Amino acid sequence: MFYSLFTTGSVSYTYVANKIVDALVGLVPGMDARAIAASIAYKLKVIARSTDGFSWTDLGGIIVDLARFIADLVPDAKFSKIVGILWDLAQLL
Numbered sequence: 001m002f003y004s005l006f007t008t009g010s011v012s013y014t015y016v017a018n019k020i021v022d023a024l025v026g027l028v029p030g031m032d033a034r035a036i037a038a039s040i041a042y043k044l045k046v047i048a049r050s051t052d053g054f055s056w057t058d059l060g061g062i063i064v065d066l067a068r069f070i071a072d073l074v075p076d077a078k079f080s081k082i083v084g085i086l087w088d089l090a091q092l093l
Contacts, residue, residue: 013048017041020066023085027074040069063090 017040021033047062067086074082 013041013044016044020089023088024070024073027081027085036073 014037017037020040021031021037024036025031025033043065044062063086066089070085071082
């Protein structure tokens with residue numbers, strides 16, 4: 001999915017952001033899903049526009065940034081749940 005976003009644009013930023021937020025909804029009580037999805041979509045758009053084409057290094061960096069974001073957002077969640085979410089999101093590639 002990230003590959004399609006960065007190479008062909010056939011997947012929207014909003015779709016990718018919503019998939020990420022959908023994975024997080026159960027872990028963060030009182031989470032404003034729309035605001036977080038909009039923030040993630042904006043960040044993905046900025047990253048896509050700042051690169052000079054697709055590279056696997058950029059994609060790896062995005063996944064690491066998402067991992068940090070998720071770990072910061074849900075610090076009280078069990079580590080296994082965070083790893084499960086990251087694994088599911090990585091499968092979107």
